[in-house]
Amino acid sequence: MAEVLVYVDHVDGAVRKPTLELLTLARRVGEPVAVALGSGAEATAAVLAEHGAVKVLTADAPEFADYLVVPKVDALQAAYDAVSPAAVLVPSSAEGKEIAARLAVRIGSGIITDAVDLEAGDEGPVATQAVFAASYTTKSRVSKGTPVITVKPNSAPVEAAPAAGAVEALAVSFGEKSTGTKVVSRTPRESTGRPELTEAAIVVSGGRGVNGAENFHVIEELADSLGAAVGASRAAVDAGWYPHSNQVGQTGKSVSPQLYIASGISGAIQHRAGMQTSKTIVAINKDAEAPIFDLVDYGVVGDLFAVVPQLTEEVKARKG
Amino acid sequence: MSLRIVVCVKYVPDATGDRHFADDLTVDRDDVDGLLSELDEYAVEQALQIADEADDAEITVLTVGPEDAKDALRKALSMGADKAVHVEDDDLHGSDVMATSLVLAKAIEKTGYDLVIAGMASTDGGMGVLPAILAERLGVPQVTLLSEVSVEGGVVKGRRDGDTASELLEASLPAVVSVTDQSGEARYPSFKGIMAAKKKPVESLDLDDLDIDADEVGLEGSWTKVDSATERPARTAGTIVKDEGEGGKQLAEFLAGQKFI
Ligand SMILES: Cc1cc2nc3c(=O)[nH]c(=O)nc-3n(C[C@H](O)[C@H](O)[C@H](O)COP(=O)(O)OP(=O)(O)OC[C@H]3O[C@@H](n4cnc5c(N)ncnc54)[C@H](O)[C@@H]3O)c2cc1C
Numbered sequence: 049m050a051e052v053l054v055y056v057d058h059v060d061g062a063v064r065k066p067t068l069e070l071l072t073l074a075r076r077v078g079e080p081v082a083v084a085l086g087s088g089a090e091a092t093a094a095v096l097a098e099h100g101a102v103k104v105l106t107a108d109a110p111e112f113a114d115y116l117v118v119p120k121v122d123a124l125q126a127a128y129d130a131v132s133p134a135a136v137l138v139p140s141s142a143e144g145k146e147i148a149a150r151l152a153v154r155i156g157s158g159i160i161t162d163a164v165d166l167e168a169g170d171e172g173p174v175a176t177q178a179v180f181a182a183s184y185t186t187k188s189r190v191s192k193g194t195p196v197i198t199v200k201p202n203s204a205p206v207e208a209a210p211a212a213g214a215v216e217a218l219a220v221s222f223g224e225k226s227t228g229t230k231v232v233s234r235t236p237r238e239s240t241g242r243p244e245l246t247e248a249a250i251v252v253s254g255g256r257g258v259n260g261a262e263n264f265h266v267i268e269e270l271a272d273s274l275g276a277a278v279g280a281s282r283a284a285v286d287a288g289w290y291p292h293s294n295q296v297g298q299t300g301k302s303v304s305p306q307l308y309i310a311s312g313i314s315g316a317i318q319h320r321a322g323m324q325t326s327k328t329i330v331a332i333n334k335d336a337e338a339p340i341f342d343l344v345d346y347g348v349v350g351d352l353f354a355v356v357p358q359l360t361e362e363v364k365a366r367k368g
Numbered sequence: 369m370s371l372r373i374v375v376c377v378k379y380v381p382d383a384t385g386d387r388h389f390a391d392d393l394t395v396d397r398d399d400v401d402g403l404l405s406e407l408d409e410y411a412v413e414q415a416l417q418i419a420d421e422a423d424d425a426e427i428t429v430l431t432v433g434p435e436d437a438k439d440a441l442r443k444a445l446s447m448g449a450d451k452a453v454h455v456e457d458d459d460l461h462g463s464d465v466m467a468t469s470l471v472l473a474k475a476i477e478k479t480g481y482d483l484v485i486a487g488m489a490s491t492d493g494g495m496g497v498l499p500a501i502l503a504e505r506l507g508v509p510q511v512t513l514l515s516e517v518s519v520e521g522g523v524v525k526g527r528r529d530g531d532t533a534s535e536l537l538e539a540s541l542p543a544v545v546s547v548t549d550q551s552g553e554a555r556y557p558s559f560k561g562i563m564a565a566k567k568k569p570v571e572s573l574d575l576d577d578l579d580i581d582a583d584e585v586g587l588e589g590s591w592t593k594v595d596s597a598t599e600r601p602a603r604t605a606g607t608i609v610k611d612e613g614e615g616g617k618q619l620a621e622f623l624a625g626q627k628f629i
């Protein structure tokens with residue numbers, strides 16, 4: 049069976065969930081060969097093998113951390129040359145998309161970004177995209193070169209499928225362009241202890257209706273009772289009530305959890321663009337005419353300061 | 369020496385309108401108004417601010433798109449850009465990102481540049497990869513997804529707020545930059561700006577001018593193919609209740625029924 053390259057998104061060896069989902073999709077189109085780069089690369093092998101990687105190509109060098117994107121493209125290209133895969137799959141993070149796109153240029157291939165599903169087709173992998181704020185579903189494929197496809201988080205189940213996962217060192221020679229953009233400093237984002245927004249099964253979001261940073265604890269308490277991630281609308285972020293890294297929408301994160309709860313959010317098209325593929329949508333808004341109610345499976349017309357705390361209490365009570 | 373800035377701006381269907389696909393599965397541009405992709409206004413704004421700080425700078429706005437795409441150029445000119453380049457050719461219809469980026473890269477090289485500035489993503493295709501592709505094609509550094517940007521002494525610096533960290537980046541010119549909507553509110557064109565824009569030069573280029581073969585672009589020449597586009601079925605109307613003191617409990621009941629609690 050043809051091999052498929054899977055680019056591994058990990059933090060110091062801890063593989064992030066979207067990569068494991070990618071392995072599920074990769075197995076539909078070939079035999080997954082994982083590529084893990086940077087510090088902790090080898091430590092990723094065990095979990096990748098458990099989820100179907102037949103091989104894990106690893107490389108570490110200071111270049112990966114000291115310069116932006118291009119050294120990783122050099123490495124992925126080295127893996128591509130070594131394997132001659134039938135497709136290259138990359139998680140749809142901001143960086144993942146840029147790595148994938150530059151690789152596609154180098155190998156003369158087309159690229160599809162933000163796929164939400166992937167199947168084998170007669171002429172290569174067929175990708176499903178949710179476009180125009182998820183109002184359309186398209187099916188596309190790469191028609192020139194080796195398909196390069198980036199896949200959004202929460203697009204496939206994580207499935208165990210034990211495979212050999214043999215670790216092999218990848219020889220990478222960095223091109224002179226790889227040191228073009230220096231990373232002068234890096235400030236890690238502080239962990240909140242809550243699930244990662246794009247990966248979470250449940251997201252609880254607050255908008256302008258939350259009316260102040262000091263009120264966001266109402267949203268956080270509901271999130272914590274459900275084990276959820278916290279999201280925010282751009283209005284809440286622009287007002288300085290919540291960090292931009294939690295923004296959901298076109299210019300924030302795109303989420304597709306099992307459950308999305310929007311409180312005090314009107315449902316502008318740019319917000320919908322980032323959450324409309326959520327499986328179940330719930331909204332709490334005091335305006336019965338708010339466009340968000342067009343999307344919901346369940347909506348409560350009411351004051352979030354009454355409804356949300358009551359819901360939180362109920363959740364806690366039911367969970368015991 | 370003058371700092372030559374090229375800003376890539378895209379003409380897109382209005383996201384608040386009813387966007388559709390045409391029969392050939394390209395974006396239907398007849399049914400809905402087009403405009404300058406809102407996120408590219410931030411790119412124009414940063415170009416204007418960088419030009420203000422420079423001794424001498426010239427801003428060219430560039431678009432690849434149909435006849436109407438001139439509207440996007442006019443908007444950018446009325447914000448304060450100096451001149452415009454419009455790549456327009458019937459054979460471009462249906463170009464994907466590889467084809468579009470090929471055309472943009474050739475047009476940028478022909479125009480001459482020290483700095484290319486783009487938006488973080490278009491509001492229609494929204495791939496968010498074109499700036500990185502341009503950097504690859506032009507062979508210059510990419511300094512992308514910046515929430516803050518400045519240029520001094522031939523060096524571009526910026527802040528990139530990523531998933532796991534916030535990074536300070538630095539590269540020598542020439543370079544390709546993309547900016548996010550966190551980079552600073554875009555200005556509104558003034559009346560004076562709108563009047564002045566009418567007199568600013570708009571150069572039209574076609575594929576011949578850029579030495580690009582028709583079969584490298586367009587629907588047929590593209591690297592990807594759309595097989596189908598289906599409108600998502602309208603969601604079946606959900607249950608909507610009015611809170612009369614029990615709204616939170618009713619919602620909990622629904623969530624329990626769906627096995628979320
Ligand atoms: C280029 C561009 C990109 C954008 N990107 C994004 C993006 O990524 N994400 C995003 O979210 N937006 C984005 N926006 C902004 C978007 O257009 C809206 O302005 C924004 O989503 C509005 O946020 P909101 O729903 O919180 O606020 P509003 O639209 O003001 O809605 C607030 C809602 O809260 C309700 N409310 C008020 N008080 C209460 C209460 N006590 N209890 C219950 N309900 C209450 C109101 O009835 C109202 O419906 C973008 C805009 C542009 C132009």
Ligand SMILES: Cc1cc2nc3c(=O)[nH]c(=O)nc-3n(C[C@H](O)[C@H](O)[C@H](O)COP(=O)(O)OP(=O)(O)OC[C@H]3O[C@@H](n4cnc5c(N)ncnc54)[C@H](O)[C@@H]3O)c2cc1C
Binds near residue numbers: 159431493496499
């Ligand atoms: C719904 C939809 C989905 C698509 N999916 C794919 C896909 O998976 N693969 C693919 O190859 N193509 C795809 N396309 C086509 C692609 O969007 C266009 O080729 C487009 O010009 C480049 O991609 P983008 O607009 O998504 O760019 P982005 O990478 O999102 O744009 C970033 C920036 O690049 C600049 N820019 C982009 N296009 C132009 C332009 N024409 N003129 C000037 N500046 C520009 C702007 O500054 C913009 O802010 C899709 C188009 C649509 C409408």
